Amino acid sequence: xxxxxxxxxxxxxxxxxxxxxxxxxxxIENPDGLGEHGSISCGDALRFTFRVERHPTDPTKDVITSAxxxxxxxxxxxxxSEALCILIEQGGYTPIQALGIKxxxxxxxxxxxxxxxxxxxxxxxxxxxxxxxxxxxxRGVDLKLLGIDIMEHEQADGRVVCKxxxxxxxxxxxxxxxxxxRTIPEITNAVKAGGACMACQHVPGGLQDLLNEIWGTENxxxxxPVLTGIGQSATLPHGAAVGDPSASPYLFSKSIETTIDQxxxxxxxxxxxxxxxxxxxDTVVYCRFSGACANCAGANQTLKMFVERTLKxxxxxxxxxxSVQ
Amino acid sequence: MKIVYAxxxxxxxxxxxxxxxxxxxxxxxxxxxxxxYDSARITADAIAGSRGIIAGHLGAKDPKQILFTxxxxxxxxxxxxxxxxxxxNRRHMITxxxxxxxxxxxxxxxxxNHYDVTFLSVDQDGNLDLREYVRAIRPDTLLVTIMxxxxxxxxIFPIEELARIAKETDPDIIFHTDAxxxxxxxxxxxxxxYRHVDLLxxxxxxxxxxxxxxxxxxxxGTPCRPLLIGGHQEAGRRAGTENVPFIVxxxxxxxxxxxxxxxxxxxxRKLRDSLEMALEEKISYMQINGKRxxxxxxxxxxxxxxxxxxxxxxxxxxHGICASSGSACTSGSLEPTHVLRAMNVPFTAIHGSxxxxxxxxxxxxxxxxxxxxxxxIVLNLRALSPYWDSKNNSPHSDPDRMVSAKS
Numbered sequence: 001x002x003x004x005x006x007x008x009x010x011x012x013x014x015x016x017x018x019x020x021x022x023x024x025x026x027x028i029e030n031p032d033g034l035g036e037h038g039s040i041s042c043g044d045a046l047r048f049t050f051r052v053e054r055h056p057t058d059p060t061k062d063v064i065t066s067a068x069x070x071x072x073x074x075x076x077x078x079x080x081s082e083a084l085c086i087l088i089e090q091g092g093y094t095p096i097q098a099l100g101i102k103x104x105x106x107x108x109x110x111x112x113x114x115x116x117x118x119x120x121x122x123x124x125x126x127x128x129x130x131x132x133x134x135x136x137x138x139r140g141v142d143l144k145l146l147g148i149d150i151m152e153h154e155q156a157d158g159r160v161v162c163k164x165x166x167x168x169x170x171x172x173x174x175x176x177x178x179x180x181x182r183t184i185p186e187i188t189n190a191v192k193a194g195g196a197c198m199a200c201q202h203v204p205g206g207l208q209d210l211l212n213e214i215w216g217t218e219n220x221x222x223x224x225p226v227l228t229g230i231g232q233s234a235t236l237p238h239g240a241a242v243g244d245p246s247a248s249p250y251l252f253s254k255s256i257e258t259t260i261d262q263x264x265x266x267x268x269x270x271x272x273x274x275x276x277x278x279x280x281x282d283t284v285v286y287c288r289f290s291g292a293c294a295n296c297a298g299a300n301q302t303l304k305m306f307v308e309r310t311l312k313x314x315x316x317x318x319x320x321x322x323s324v325q
Numbered sequence: 326m327k328i329v330y331a332x333x334x335x336x337x338x339x340x341x342x343x344x345x346x347x348x349x350x351x352x353x354x355x356x357x358x359x360x361x362y363d364s365a366r367i368t369a370d371a372i373a374g375s376r377g378i379i380a381g382h383l384g385a386k387d388p389k390q391i392l393f394t395x396x397x398x399x400x401x402x403x404x405x406x407x408x409x410x411x412x413x414n415r416r417h418m419i420t421x422x423x424x425x426x427x428x429x430x431x432x433x434x435x436x437x438n439h440y441d442v443t444f445l446s447v448d449q450d451g452n453l454d455l456r457e458y459v460r461a462i463r464p465d466t467l468l469v470t471i472m473x474x475x476x477x478x479x480x481i482f483p484i485e486e487l488a489r490i491a492k493e494t495d496p497d498i499i500f501h502t503d504a505x506x507x508x509x510x511x512x513x514x515x516x517x518x519y520r521h522v523d524l525l526x527x528x529x530x531x532x533x534x535x536x537x538x539x540x541x542x543x544x545x546g547t548p549c550r551p552l553l554i555g556g557h558q559e560a561g562r563r564a565g566t567e568n569v570p571f572i573v574x575x576x577x578x579x580x581x582x583x584x585x586x587x588x589x590x591x592x593x594r595k596l597r598d599s600l601e602m603a604l605e606e607k608i609s610y611m612q613i614n615g616k617r618x619x620x621x622x623x624x625x626x627x628x629x630x631x632x633x634x635x636x637x638x639x640x641x642x643x644h645g646i647c648a649s650s651g652s653a654c655t656s657g658s659l660e661p662t663h664v665l666r667a668m669n670v671p672f673t674a675i676h677g678s679x680x681x682x683x684x685x686x687x688x689x690x691x692x693x694x695x696x697x698x699x700x701x702i703v704l705n706l707r708a709l710s711p712y713w714d715s716k717n718n719s720p721h722s723d724p725d726r727m728v729s730a731k732s
Contacts (some may be wrong), residue, residue, distance in 0.1 A: 010639075017640060017705040025709050040712060041672040043633065043652065043661065047711035070711035072676075074635035074652070078709060195660065279459045284494055286459045322493045324455050325486065 005075060006111035012079040024085035026068040032138065033064075033095060035130025037123050042165050042192060044073030044120065046081055048127040050088065052095065052135070059139040060146070064088050064098060069127075076113055077120040083109040084124040095132045096146060101125065103179075118189050122179075161207065162193035162200045169210065176214050184208060252316070253280045259314045264307055268293055275307065283318040285311065288325060299323070326645040329691045333531070334476050334506060334624060334682035335649055340533040340581055343574045347535075350570035358567055359558070368569045375576035382579050383525070384514035385542055392559045393572050396539035397505040398427040399552070400526030401470075403541055403563065404501045405431045407549035408468050408524070409440065412499075415467035421445045421453065421482075422667040424472050428503050429663070432470070445471075447667050451480035451615040458487060466491075466498050473504040473525075474511070477651055477664040477680060478615035479624025481507065488521035499523045499547060505531055505539075509582030510589055510621055515542060523547045529571070533684070534578035538571035585685050593683050594622035600681065600692045601625055607700040610720065612674060614665060623683045626651075628665070628674035631713045631720055632706040637679055640702045646695055651678040673712070673720075 005013075016023045031049035038045035047070045055061035067085040071078050083106045088098050103121040107113050113121060136143050158168040172193055181187045184207050188195040193207060200206045260277060268275055273293030278286040287307065289299050296302070300323060308321040330338065350371065356362075358369040376388040385391060394400045405428065409418075420432050422444045432442045443461040445453055453471075462469075469491050474481045488500040501524035504513065509532030513519055525542040529535065543549060543562065556564030582589075601613055610630040629637070634650030641648055651662030652675075661675045670678070681695065707713040714721045 013636070013639065014643070016709060017636070017702075019705070019708065027711075036711075040631070040676075043676045045711055070709060072631065072633060072710045072712055074633050075639045077633070078636060278456050281459075281462065281494070282464075286490070288455075320493070322490055324459055324490060 004114055005079075006113075008109070008111040009076055009079040009113070012082040012110070013075045016078050016082050024068050024082055024089075025070070027070055028066065028068050031131075032062070033131035033135035035127040035132070035134055037126040037130060038073075040072060044071070044077045044123060046071045046073070046077070046123050046127045048081070048084070048124075048131050050095075050131055050135070054139075059141050060094065060096060062094055062135075062139065064093055064095060073120065073123075074117075076110070076117040077123065079110055080106050080113075080120045080124045083121075084128060088128070095135045096143075096148070098128060099132055099148070101128060115189050119192050122175075122190055159205070161205065161210065165192045165195070167191065167193045169205075172207070172210055173214060176210060182211070182215060184211070187211075249282075255315050256280055256285055256311060256319070259311055260307075263310055263314065267306070268302075278324045283316060283320060285319060285321045286324050287321055289323065294325070299325075327694075329644075329646045329687075329694050331681040331683060331687065331691065331695065332647045332649050333684040333687075334479075334680065336530045336536060337533045337684050338686060339530075339535045339574075340578060342581060343534055343577045346577045347570040347574040350573055354569070358569060368567075371569060371573050372567055375572045378576040379540060379579050382583050383508070383542060384516045384519070386516055387545070389560060390515075390542055390544060392541045392543055392563050393567060393575070394539045394541055394563060395537055395568075396530070397425075397503060397526045397528035400528075400539050400541035401425075401427045401501075401503055402431060403552040404524040404526060404543075404549065405435070405468065405470055407552055408499050408501070408547075409435060410550040411548040412467050415465045415497075417441045417443070417463050417466045419443045419445065419458070419461050419466060419469045419471070421447065421471055423447055423451070423475055423477075423480075423664045424470070425476055425503060425505065428470055428472065441465075447480075449669050450618045451475065451478050451664075451668050452618050453482055453487075455486070455490075459490060462491065462494050462498070464495075466495070468499045468501060470501040470503070473502050473507040473513075474621050475615070475664060476506050477662060478618075478626045478668075479506070479621035479682075480615040480618040481511070481620060484522060485518040488519070488523075492521040499549075501526070503527075506621060506624075508532065509579065510586075510623065512586065515544075524549070529575040529578055532578055532582045534575045535571060538568060538575045540575065588685055590622055593685065593687070596683055596687060596689065596692050597623060597625050597681075599689075600695060601627075603692075603696045604699060607696070608703050609718065611703075612670075614668060614670060614678065625681045626665075627679050627681075628670055629677040629679070629703050630671075630673045631710045632677045632703065634676060634678050636706055637677070637699075637702055640705065641679075641699070644694070644698045644702075646698065649680040649682075651680070652676045 016025050019025065028049040028051050032052045033050045035048045050064050050067040052062035053065050067088045069081040069085055071081040087101055087105060087109055103125040106121040106124050158170040161167055161169050161172055175191050179190050181190055184194055184201050187193050187207055194201045202208050257277065260275060265275055271292055273289060273291040276288045276290055278288050293299050303321055303323050311319045354367050356365040356368045358365060358372055376391050380388040380391050418432060418440055420428060420442060436442045445457055445461060447453055471482055471484060471487055473484050484502045491498045491500050500522050502522055503526045505527050508527040515522060523544045524547060528539040551562045553564045558564055558567055604611060608629060612628050614626040614628055634652030638648060638650050651665050665675050665678055708715045712720055
């Protein structure tokens, strides 16, 4: 699928991968703020650092002078990281002012992103938040006193709803409200939840339930009736088919194994070969030749004339042998 | 800029010879092959001739065993859904976890409709475990549908063996294979070693026929209800006026593929192998997926650790190189390829996969161009990656360096 990226997105990406001096690729050593978001298993991750010019007396008046990123991700993830750094440096923001940068600002700066790439911009905003909290800790700024609710912003602990991307209920509820997400596809596009195994979409306490809880149930999905059981009931238990073997499949298999061990394998081993039982289903015995037999041109002949005949004579005349090579 | 087309498992360019033979049927020979006047004989004969050519190349005894379809997706749907609907008494199917969506999704849909489906796993090399296969066969097994060669990795499954084991166990088990990636690339003899295969699907556009034409081999007596009804064409097994120009093109493409089979096996294999050897030398932390398995000669699936595939494709494209990736970002579903996941490719590499696939139109220069630009692309992206230490040109020694904000 060809993603339709804006010229701006492509330009920022190309500048970054070619290491143009204008790009913000890299990491600031001993940064004043460091934040991370994502992980390698979910396909993108961002490590974001910034440096401030410290205000001599009031740390809340620190101004961010430079920002850098390292990003594992696709074209738009890299471009969004670049956009984040540019927005911050151009704004001459204090870290607290920088918190005002939302993912929509990043999307706007990039002149739009394909719908399924919106999560790339969210990642940037999340990493920025993390970095600002890191700065606040280092500088002894109490964000709570400034009216910023840390718990609101942190990836709050709680019940994990989307297991694939380890997203919790408090986090998802916050995102659903903040980004005005109304449907499951919108949630998936924004924060990935429900995008991999999809199991959390309609389970009790899943994404649909969260949406219903927040927005009410007026846009409730129509649940199809769940039919169960029929597929399973058609399944026959292993070995329960015709004849004696079903009476005692265990003893039947045992006598096959004994005959192979005592009568057949010693003869094959004399010629440097061997035989392995792969499976026994009813009267069908699946065998694999090994050793010299495996490459022997007459192996099939041996199987029918010797192995199968011996088993027919000694155990049950209905036995068939199938080779599995 | 010269285009290096290395995405031949996605589609191929139409051979000029194929185009040439199609033209008269797009112009003056437009007659409906079902019509009664003399002129219609031209188109009817063209179809019969094409059917014969294709049957011959696949070693099918009777040309009537070949049904023309719009492509492998239709062939797969016809085969799997048709077999299910013709045999309502059996409700179990066996397939693999690495099938093309055109098989996998049909099986999942049948699952929703109360079929029991066993999805066989593969090992790290992409191979099936025959023991698991044997154990999956049940008294109520209706259909086994297993691909011949994997579209992403090129790994070849021993369908001759798998079909024989199924048929020897129970002749009523129907064996279908999606041979879209193998027809025209490796020899298939449906009366020889492949004689236990009942149904075989393929598309023309993977071997230089145009898109929109394919076929389904159906062994006589296979219980399979038609998917498209409403006409007597294809002996009632696939209704609809025949796509004459494309059928003629498909036969020509098949002729050419057979002529070039040794080129595929020797020259293209050499191109692929030289690409892999050069890249392995130049790129650290790169793995070749399916390398130890028996593979199609034209396919190379690589994973570069710690970077993402879509970003690689974008830069390859800037150098005129066309390839594919199994990364989540290229799938449109935020999910990385099910094939590499089934192979347990490490999570550091699964998003960084690239597939190069060649055809007879590729040259040594094409491969050299890839070798020239690809390692730098990998370096560029690693310089951006938080998991990569560019100073030491290796991954960061501390694996927990990036602590996920979500864990």
